[in-house]
Amino acid sequence: MTPRELSRLATALENGDAAAFARLAALxxxxxxxxxxxxxxxxxxxxxxxxxxxELRRRGHTVAIIAVDPSSRSTGGAVLGDRVRMQRHHSDPGVFIRSTATRGASGGLARATSALARLFRSAGFDYILIETVGTGQDEIDVASLADLTLVVLVPGMGDDVQAIKAGIMEIADVFVINKADRPGADQSQRDIEAMLSLGATNPPVLRTVALDGTGIAELCDELARHKPRAEQPASPVDGFPIDHLGIAVRSLAEALQFYERDLGLPVLSREVVPHEKVSVAMLPAGGSRIELLEPTAADSPVSKFLETRGPGLHHVALRVPDLHAVIARLEASGARLLGLPRRGAGGHLYVFVHPAGTGGVLWELIQD
Ligand SMILES: Nc1nc2c(ncn2[C@@H]2O[C@H](COP(=O)(O)OP(=O)(O)OP(=O)(O)O)[C@@H](O)[C@H]2O)c(=O)[nH]1
Ligand SMILES: [Mg+2]
Known part of the structure; x- marks a missing residue:
């Protein structure tokens, strides 16, 4: 893939473009x-x-860098600073640099960042480095997608170490005390190690001076000791939880007389899904849900279903950990998907599998 193609695909992924996600899954x-x-x-x-x-370039490795810019930091100066700082790598074809910003709902950043990281891994980069500011949920999300997480601290933080402990300390695989040229590095190291001695994990604590390269070789040695995490299996041993049962009804109002009035179930949410041409009511069912579907147009898929099969069970939705891995398996075995994965209102990805290839059941697959 040329840098240009890579950039274009990256942008499409950031925008949540389903075709781009499908393309990524195929790489x-x-x-x-x-x-x-x-x-x-x-x-x-x-x-x-x-x-x-x-240092990684000196060792002959290729590197992709994702600089995550939380849009809450409104100045834009940070990203500009990053760009200027990384300028010396810009003419190097072995380095690909991408800035990405928070968009929309929380979790959106993590999703886009995860997709970018997987894209660069697919493109063959040896190391994918993701820089985030350690302030919130996004870091935790990024940690959950990364093979390893470095937590960078500086000397003289004193009580701050305690404060940070609550959030990002748990996610550290390696601690880096940067600016070790400043006073207090010894004390910081003792503080961190004292704190770690209370916990179950034992991440190494390294010291660096990023400005002059001190400790960077040791940090790269540490990176080299880590292996990418094993791929999440497409099918876990405990199976896929049922997210919801989809039930086709002629009229939500009538159906709710049974579900709401007679059964006493509360309506969790109501929603019209324009591109599916349905009006939806969600009801709780223990860990899963019941989804009542009323068509909003004669050419709605649910209208067709009501005509040919009558009201009743329409589909069953399973929650899968890695939709693209499951799709890859299904496609490899010739199952027919009804279109490409789409993004639902809640930000989740979903796709339908044609009942012809599944023994008569329309299955929906959902990834949060
Ligand atoms: N003394 C000293 N200064 C450093 C060192 N590393 C970085 N700095 C300086 O610290 C300042 C902040 O560095 P950045 O690399 O922008 O820090 P950052 O964590 O990326 O900052 P944000 O992205 O804004 O959160 C800059 O002025 C750097 O020159 C170091 O090892 N020693
Ligand atoms: Mg920065």
């Missing part, structure tokens, strides 16, 4: 190590990423 997985680099603002993360990139 080989790649072998690269996805590393999250997080820590408080100004800890030197970008400088560190730059120094690590230079």
């Amino acid at each position: 080989p997985r790649g072998h690269g190590l996805i590393t999250g680099i997080t820590g408080p603002p100004g800890a030197g993360k970008s400088t560190l990423v730059d120094a690590v990139t230079a």
Whole structure:
């Protein structure tokens, strides 16, 4: 893939484009190590990423960098700073740099970042470095997608270490005390190690001076010791939970007399899904849900279903951990999907599998 194609596909993924997600699913997985680099603002993360990139290049590895910019930091100066700092890698074809910003609902950033990281891994980069600011849920999400997470701290944080502990400490696979040229590095190291001695894990604590490259080789040695996580199996041993049962009804109002009035179930939500041409009411069913579907147009798929089969069970939805992995398996075995994966209102991805290939059941597959 040329850098240009890579950029274009990256943009489409950031925009949640279903065709781009399908394309990503079809690419080989790649072998690269996805590393999250997080820590408080100004800890030197970008400088560190730059120094690590230079060292990895010296060792002959290719590097993709994702600089995540939370849009809550409104100045834009940080990203500009990152760009300037990374300038020296810009003419290097072995380095690909991408800035991405928070869009829309929470979790959107993590989804886009995850897709970008997988894209760069598929494109064959040896290391994928993701820089995020350690302030919120996005870091935790990024940590859950990364093969390993570096938490970057600086000397002289004192009680701050305690404060940080609550959030990002748990996600650290490696601690980096950057700006070790400043006073207090010894004390910080003792503080962190004391804190770690209370916990179950034992991540290494390294010291760096990102500005002059001190400790960067050791940090790269540490990265080299980590392996990419095993791919999530498409089918877990405990199966896929049922997300909901979809039931076709001629009239929601009439159906709700049974579900709401007689059974006493509360309506969790109501929604019209324009492109599916249905009006939906969701009801609780223990860990899963009941979805009542009323067509809003004569050419709605649910109208057709009502005509030929009458009201009743329309589809069953399963929640899968990795929709693209499941789709890859289904496509490989010739099952027919009804269109490409789409994004639902809640931000989840979903796709329908044609009943002809499944023994008569219309299955919906959902990934949160
Ligand atoms: N003394 C010293 N300064 C450093 C070191 N590493 C980075 N800095 C300086 O710290 C400042 C912040 O560095 P950045 O790399 O932008 O920090 P950051 O964590 O990416 O910052 P944000 O992305 O804004 O959260 C810059 O002025 C760097 O030159 C270091 O090892 N020692
Ligand atoms: Mg930065």
